[in-house]
Amino acid sequence: MRLVVSPDSESFSLAEPPPGFVDDPYPVYARLRATQPVCALGPGSWLLTRHADVLAAYRHPALGSDKREEFAPRLRVGTPIYEHHTTSLVFSDPPRHTRVRRLLMGALNQRAIARMEAPLVDLVATLLDRLADEPAPDLIEHVAAQIPVEVIGNLLAAPHAERGPLREWSLAILSALEPRPAPAVLARANAAVDEFCASLRTLVAERRRRPGDPEADVLTRLIQGDGEGELTEPELLHNCIFLLNAGHETTTNLIGNGVHALLVHRPQWERLRVEPGLIDRAVEELLRYESPLQLNNRQAREDVEFGGIPMPAGSFITLGIGAANRDPAVFADPDRLDIAREPNKHLAFGQGAHACSGMNVARLEGRLAIGALVARFPKLDLAGPPERDRRVRFRGFRRLPVRLG
Numbered sequence: 001m002r003l004v005v006s007p008d009s010e011s012f013s014l015a016e017p018p019p020g021f022v023d024d025p026y027p028v029y030a031r032l033r034a035t036q037p038v039c040a041l042g043p044g045s046w047l048l049t050r051h052a053d054v055l056a057a058y059r060h061p062a063l064g065s066d067k068r069e070e071f072a073p074r075l076r077v078g079t080p081i082y083e084h085h086t087t088s089l090v091f092s093d094p095p096r097h098t099r100v101r102r103l104l105m106g107a108l109n110q111r112a113i114a115r116m117e118a119p120l121v122d123l124v125a126t127l128l129d130r131l132a133d134e135p136a137p138d139l140i141e142h143v144a145a146q147i148p149v150e151v152i153g154n155l156l157a158a159p160h161a162e163r164g165p166l167r168e169w170s171l172a173i174l175s176a177l178e179p180r181p182a183p184a185v186l187a188r189a190n191a192a193v194d195e196f197c198a199s200l201r202t203l204v205a206e207r208r209r210r211p212g213d214p215e216a217d218v219l220t221r222l223i224q225g226d227g228e229g230e231l232t233e234p235e236l237l238h239n240c241i242f243l244l245n246a247g248h249e250t251t252t253n254l255i256g257n258g259v260h261a262l263l264v265h266r267p268q269w270e271r272l273r274v275e276p277g278l279i280d281r282a283v284e285e286l287l288r289y290e291s292p293l294q295l296n297n298r299q300a301r302e303d304v305e306f307g308g309i310p311m312p313a314g315s316f317i318t319l320g321i322g323a324a325n326r327d328p329a330v331f332a333d334p335d336r337l338d339i340a341r342e343p344n345k346h347l348a349f350g351q352g353a354h355a356c357s358g359m360n361v362a363r364l365e366g367r368l369a370i371g372a373l374v375a376r377f378p379k380l381d382l383a384g385p386p387e388r389d390r391r392v393r394f395r396g397f398r399r400l401p402v403r404l405g
């Protein structure tokens with residue numbers, strides 16, 4: 001896996017990152033950007049850390065998202081987790097990708113998002129009331145993780161009684177995407193896909209009997225299909241799972257990372273308190289500063305070139321979102337958190353054909369949750385050391401103990 005680019009350059013591996021990387025990857029990314037912006041991770045495998053290169057990769061017509069070849073050795077062909085990750089739209093190319101994306105986007109448009117706002121305001125208020133009664137408030141467990149489960153659960157109109165295991169399933173399935181998942185991680189991921197599918201089959205059968213409103217209910221849209229017919233059962237189930245996962249952990253981490261960043265940069269928290277109108281820009285800056293998803297991947301279908309480095313067809317290319325979002329060529333003083341930053345051309349939601357379908361849902365959740373926390377608990381502070389999630393792809397906290405003041 002390790003490959004040294006040239007005898008005097010440093011080697012870098014995402015599978016075995018240097019000590020301290022998970023806590024703070026940004027100094028390492030800064031060094032890579034400056035010394036080997038197109039960094040060899042192994043034979044035919046590259047990491048891009050410059051904003052310009054990452055953006056060009058997202059938009060490059062010869063880079064595909066189909067992961068069947070890449071995941072075969074890691075996830076094992078025929079396993080539930082392999083089937084899941086190679087069937088969902090994010091890891092597919094046209095025509096399958098185009099079809100599923102169109103179906104999803106029909107229920108994630110501005111009209112649909114506007115309808116989500118009032119119930120979400122109520123949900124956040126209820127969660128903050130409960131937080132006030134918690135003997136040991138944990139911002140992740142009691143707030144950040146609760147909101148996305150409700151939002152995505154509502155999008156699929158999943159019964160509340162069945163939402164309990166969603167977070168654990170989601171964590172297990174996404175953990176299999178780490179550069180080198182351990183056998184126990186894969187076993188948990190396989191079990192989670194099986195359990196998730198079983199629960200969804202019941203939900204799908206019920207929805208077929210009693211369809212919902214396709215304007216708002218994503219599951220009904222996916223079941224009904226389009227002019228080309230219905231999706232296959234694996235396509236239907238795995239895209240539902242993907243939607244739940246995609247909208248869940250990332251948004252939990254936007255809220256958790258965002259509140260943490262504001263608390264450790266107290267003047268920024270204070271500024272948001274006295275200038276609540278900055279909330280939209282603050283959410284963009286928090287997405288840039290601590291991007292919940294730090295890496296994306298592509299495979300070259302033809303010979304390509306990035307940063308002057310030729311890469312033959314078949315090369316694996318890792319897009320360093322977190323690194324690109326701290327690139328001084330695009331962001332003045334990139335390591336400074338500035339909730340009024342504008343413009344802010346961050347890449348936290350990706351770009352191009354696969355750009356995040358739920359970005360405006362995530363923005364709404366971030367705006368309402370973080371805005372309400374600052375307004376309701378102006379003296380909120382850390383109550384102990386946070387517990388960081390130790391993965392390199394997803395950046396966030398498992399626990400964030402707070403005191404409300």
Ligand code: HEM
Binds near residue numbers: 246250351353355358
């Ligand atoms: C802060 C929260 C979020 C972040 C940082 C985020 C980030 C991303 C990124 C970077 C991609 C691009 C993947 C690629 O190009 O390979 C993506 C795709 C996607 N996201 Fe999000 N996401 C978030 C929230 C959501 C939410 C709330 C939903 C659903 C309601 C969602 C649904 C999707 C879907 C369906 C895709 C696949 C799009 C495609 O392949 O065409 N995401 N997301």
